Amino acid sequence: MKTIAGLPTARGFAAGPVFIYRGDGEIPIREYVIEEHLVDNEMRRLQRAMVETKRDLEGLISVLKERTGRSDVRVFECHLMILEDIVLQDETKNYILKDRLNAEAAVRKTASGARAQFERMNDPYFRERVRDLDDIERRLLKTLIGYDRHPKLELTTPSIVVADDLTPSETVQLPKEYVLGIATNGGSTTSHAALLARALAIPAVTGLGDITSRVSPGETVLLDGTNGAITLSPDKATEADFAALVKRQKDLTEEVASGVPAGTLKDGGEILIYANIHPGVPIAGVKAYGARGIGLYRSEYLWLTNEVEPSEEEQFEAYRRAVEFTAKFMPPGASATIRALDIGGDKMVRGITAKESNPFLGNRSIRYLLSNRDVMRTQFRAILRASAYGHTRLMYPMVSCVEEMTEVACALESIKRELAAEGVEFDRNIKVGAMIEVPSAALLARELAIHCDFFSIGTNDLVQYTMAADRGNEAVAHLYQPLNPAVTKLVKMTLDAAKGAGIPVSVCGESAADPVVGLYWAALGADTLSMSASYIPVMSKLFSSLTRTDLEEYAKIPESLPLGSTAQAIYGACHDWLAAKVPELRENLV
Ligand code: PEP
Ligand code: MG
Secondary structure (H helix, E strand, O other): OEEEEOEEEEOOEEEEEEEEEOOOOOOOOOOOEOOHHHHHHHHHHHHHHHHHHHHHHHHHHHHHHHHHOHHHHHHHHHHHHHHHOHHHHHHHHHHHHOOOEOHHHHHHHHHHHHHHHHHHOOOHHHHHHHHHHHHHHHHHHHHHHOOOOOOOOOOOOOEEEEEOOOOHHHHHOOOHHHEEEEEEOOOOOOOHHHHHHHHOOOOEEEOOOOHHHHOOOOOEEEEEOOOOEEEEOOOHHHHHHHHHHHHHHHHHHHHHHOOOOOOEOOOOOEOEEEEEEOOOOOHHHHHHOOOOOEEEEEOOHHHHHHOOOOOHHHHHHHHHHHHHHHHHHOOOOOOEEEEOOOOEOOEOOOOOOOOOOOHHHOOOHHHHHHHOHHHHHHHHHHHHHHHHHOOEEEEEOOOOOHHHHHHHHHHHHHHHHHHHHHOOOOOOOOEEEEEEOOHHHHHOHHHHHOOOOEEEEOHHHHHHHHHOOOOOOHHHHHHOOOOOHHHHHHHHHHHHHHHHHOOOEEEOOHHHHOHHHHHHHHHHOOOEEEEEHHHHHHHHHHHHOOOHHHHHHHHHHHHHOOOOOOHHHHHHHHHHHHHHHOHHHHHHOO
């Protein structure tokens, strides 16, 4: 039996057979002969891809060394050796210089040649290197192309999917009924693929280094997404304990779904608990977990899944379904908050988002909409039309200044006039709000509040932009700290401004679902916490064990620590308070 530690990415526990997912095997590329004058350019592209791939591998090796010790990095050191092999490098360059092939074709040709040589050898060591070659080829091609591919996953029995990494589009295309859990070599806890795993209620562990080469198809593994671990070849006793844990979680979900409304405190007070959803995630499941409304509908997945611009009709149908479901099956007053298109950053859509050198700071989200008025018009028309079917709120992502709010308000008014002239039904007083997910928005919260009916704090991005730590990069995952005072000051600022303006605030970043952090946001005064539905039962159970007075006490914990305490110390103090107060939820605390 061996337990391997990774990053706890989507909470939950799963046991089952391994299915190794290797993407589509071969990444489809365009192969062509280049003109003479483009040879230098192609050589530069190849050089850049090699440098970037080397940097990625070195980063991975250093993280793995820190976390797991030397033996686990051998696979990647071997990849590095292959990448730096002079013979292979010269061969690739020659395909460009002499045969005038484009860089992608040159990489593929070299890899195919080497693969054929390795496969001919009798030595199992060399045959194993074929896999390494595949990995290197994929890394180089991905870097050259700039996008991951989106292969289909042919699963026919419930399994734990083990992969190098999964993109959001790959994750959303998983056949949910057959995926018990996800374990990946790379990845991070807050990437969009991770969020999707949570939304789909699939336990996941990422950052496992070389898990794809440590397991064999069909072998049984135990996956613990709450603590971030995978156990290989479990003994009978461990397997039985694990099965009991899985059952306890299931019972908790059933208990909460059939009990008091989610977020009710012991003394009757309440924090509303809403669900974050994506198009494509079965909405009925959200209700089963006890959600009292939809706090974040990530509309961009309509673009990400199909990689084409959805028509007004397609969008309208998708939004209407969410709005109507909320109105019909959720408690009175429940709303569905549709977030306007949030593409860019790590949510690139081939053929739609432009390649940018720094997409996280680029023309994304509300900026993209304001510079692509046709796209905005189509989407706003669809959302407004859906608003005729139930309480709908429209939310703008990545707002960073007041002008964006005034510009978008102007556009919305003109689209409303257009619909009114056509005699189309919609909610003329539809509530609009800004996501507070960049530091400037938090700092401008008082000014932005003038233009908003609500705020929703997106801590996934707020933490990323405040700490300057990429939410998808495991090498800087230690800096990704929701309870860092730099972040909590901005959250408090936002809550104070909203209170002053008399508007409600929701927290819809995934930190809302971490009992330690979500409770803190509630204690500071957030009205609603919105999260992946599968996390609702634990949060509901937590709130039902606490009173307002407990929350007041909890809010004071960080300030009771010495000035200069680290985020880790703050998290630890909150965690310990919670573990002592609600011991029955201890196994759900990270
Ligand atoms: C956030 O940034 O916290 C958020 C909810 O938006 P997303 O995760 O989709 O970027
Ligand atoms: Mg965001």
